[in-house]
Amino acid sequence: MAEITIRSVYPEDLDRITAIEAVCFPPAEAAQREVFRERIAAFPESFLVAEAAGMMIGFINGCATNSAFIYDELFHSTEQHIPAGKNLAVFGLDVIPAYRRQGVASQLMQHFIQTARNTGRSSIILTCKERLVPYYESFGYVNNGVSQSVHGGSQWYDMTLVL
Template sequence: MHYQIRQVQLSDVERCYEIESLAYPVDEAATKEKIQIRAKQYPEGFIVLEDQNQIIGFINSGCTDHVVMSDDHFKELVGHISSGAHLVIMSVVVDPEFQGQGYAAKLMNAFIDLAKSLNKKSIYLMCKAEYIKLYEKFGFKFTQVSESSHGHAKWYEMQLALI
């Protein structure tokens, strides 16, 4: 397993969009425009995992001092402040061809280390019920059922305190 985790580059957007489209249902996947906005405006919070020089997964995020997980505008980084105390994960995604091999865990561990190095107070994310236990393994705690109706699904808000 020869993998590398690095900060996103704008030339990665097309491949990231391809993975997002393969891994998420159509009404949940971020558009290419949203992925590009995240890569342009906050590359510090956007990491990609490469295996043999091919991107196979990524995590992207935004920062804020006031987390409102159901705010759909924030997915386009409206209200994003790089110096914000809290990271909000938008996507944790691995190409379906490479799922089940531990890559998501490698990404999450690297992202948590990144958040600590950026002196963030916490990381927030939303997930479906079947992923709650996965994120609990990384120290995330369930906070509430989200008011978000993204993709017409039921979402659960999770938080990892770093301080």
């Protein structure tokens, strides 16, 4: 496996991030270019990218909030970002297919968890599909059951990692 570097996002990463998202999520669930532009500007400190051999292969991003659960408006509006919020929310953990099952997502998540700790957050929240619940539990997340989020018309599960 190639050496993986995790770094903060740069504005010039926008096109590659948008392309990766389109590969990783169905159209109804994928964030669009303008949403990513706003996220990069609003919370670059919690938007991390993974590179291998100088090529971006994945990313994780999310905002700070005081909410204990992700609600749909968080995905769509950076105005929901509360810089001093007690929790970090994960909006997406994306890795291109050629680099999956090689620990890249795990490295991104570990860096995100460390970012949350370094910034004094109480917990990290996310939503995921049922098939991914055990994956997130492996990091210490607790499954809180079916989410009220209906983002993209899918059923999601609320997960919380208390730090």
